[in-house]
Amino acid sequence: MIEKALKGEPRYFMWLVFLMGIIGVGVGCWFYQLYKGLGITGMGRDISWGVYIAQFTYLVGVAASAVMIVIPLYLHDYKKYGKVVVFGEFLAIAAVTMCMLFIVVDVGQPQRMLNVLLHPTPNSILFYDMIVLCGYLIINIIVGYNCLLADARKLPHPGWVKPFIYLSIPWAVSIHTVTAFLYAGLPGRHLWLTAVMAPRFLASAFASGPALLVLVLLIISRVSKFDPGRDALQTIAKTICYAMIINLFLVGMEIFTAFYSNIPGHMHPLQYLFVGLHGHGKIVAWMWTAAPFAFIGVLLLLIPSARRHHGILAFACASIFLACWIDKGVALVIGGFIPNPFHRIIEYSATFPEIAITLAIWGIGALILTVLHKVAITVREEEAAT
Amino acid sequence: MSMDRRQFIKIAGMSALFGLGGKGAFEFLRPGALEASEHGHGVEYVPEEPAEVAKRWGMTIDVQKCGEPGVVEKCIKACHSTHNIPDFGDSKNQVKWLWQDDYEHTFAGNENSYMDDRVKELPFLCLCNHCDEPPCVRVCPTKATFRRPDGVVAMDYHRCIGCRFCMAGCPYGSRSFNWFDPRNALNQKEYNLDFPTRMKGVVEKCNFCVERLAQDKLPACVEAAPEALAFGDLADPDSSVRQILRKRSSMRRKLELGTKPSVFYLV
């Protein structure tokens, strides 16, 4: 079935070549990083995690969001998702792969990474994160591939896949919960030390992941003969809207708790992010970009007439995707390190090699997504033709 | 028994999964048992009961004595030359084992707006607190950092994968990552040949001089400034540190986090 990815129009191959170019630059930078050390990034002793781990965190959410298509289809028999679910599962595969690559590039001694298996440490959340991420990747490959294979052969989905589908639902929740626990269990990092971290992660994941899926599906419906179906897109849009509202609500909870209690440690990181602290405010502009996009996105998705217009739907989804990315892919990780344990403010900005490596991994994700979706599109087109 | 390809792959896959997961499960049920049994592999090794060791090493730092000229500097110099600590010359990549800061920052969160001028200006020596409940050990995915039975929180540089989870976990900023090869920031002629350097991509920190404790010596900083620093067994009521702590009022950093530090500041 995978051979369907080998035939395509010139623009398909040009897109792949373009992605490989980006990947090539990043891989070069990665070799440089391996040779020189992680000091070539903007990270330092105070901001010891940067854009890599932030992307990892964001993409775990994108991966988990496939469950928002799986639940209505398999638990509530919402048949209109029948044709799009595989696109969600393939998006999850691409996202989990990117997560793993972001860990590889972030680690100081990647050749020793298997020490996590050689010396398993059940008290470390990273140990569980490794298990759930690998498991989620395998589940999605099994489910996505076998269901699409059955579709291609015009057979009913094999029965043995069903348990894996049901397993994928709690598993998706687990990957993002465990990722939230990486942060929420650390003493002395006030921005992260919050019980709503996992719920907030899930809410923003269920907004940003499906938003990306809608964007991808809209592009697919333009460049191919596959039609995801108007109703399917509208239902996903509603999911995005309510998930984003819950996400914003939870952010509000954080702000209330910090500022009404008036505890300096809890207020400082939020002040740094939104208004700047002691004259430092590199993230402030990002936050005030994210905030309007978040609210405009929600508003546009709430109004049915706006939501039904595909141009507006695309804009709303892009807004929410961007707002969530700024929140989790930029602010959350860096904000947690500010101020440092000595209450000093050391700021962070990514360097060129760091950004090139980050783009390369996004490029690898896009490449995997393109190839997998190409296969799925071809199967769907053949179905429609008969 | 005949087996087709499909069955073979299934069985092989399942056994591989159990093989990978099995070690984790074993570790969960009987922590440490598996590694202990691995140690003996192929090598005759006769373990001997180690000499009497402390139940919990601890340190007191007399901040007033540290205020006398040269005291802090000689402690830091002793530590750095003993442990081949690189000097990258910038705050971003800096590796710190023992360093000084002021009260306001060392005890961040407990600032007193109307502090007496004397304490405000005094230098506070900062180092790893060798916590009783170390968050860095809790989060490390490979047991590269671990708490020894004598209370020292140690680092195994051979095993560290450089994920820096411990740096996010440590509320004291006591851990440093080797962002570059530390040998580039060391003077080869000044190497202490009795102690290794580190390599790029691993985390390091103060080790309470375990290599000196093994030879019944005091930590290098304590030896350099015995008038200001004291070191001993916190579990022994008659030890030097306990006697000092009985007489003087002391402070520890960020007690509210429940980490139970072993470093006491006498003011």
Next chain:
Amino acid sequence: MYDAWKILVGLAIFLGLFTFAFWMNAGKAAPVPEPKIDTPEIKKMAVKQCVEDKEYMRTTHMQLVNVWRDQALRDGNREFINQKGEKYVISLQNTCLKCHSNKKEFCDACHNYTAIAPYCWDCHIVPPEEPKEEPREESKGNES
């Protein structure tokens, strides 16, 4: 067979690349190394012996060093008792390298021959080697 020609050419290229290491090095067998033990420290010894006997050290030194590092660093046990009951301090830098102070001619001789690069020396410091009676470094430089 369709495209037989293409497949055969592809196979030939693949086999050529796959066996690259063999034919690239054909006829260039490196001489079998002879690790030297003529250091001042060893010359002083009446009975020349390591912490265990020679055969054992030759086959098992890597496992021994592995166990040593866990014993010393993780278990805080810095004393090694060999099969004869003799005691040694567990230390790569201070026990092994004290006698074997010629890393280049001892450790590297075999490690280079077998093309392995242990990362011991990324951290552990090789003591500066004492100048030999006959410094031949320059003339031998191209052999490593």
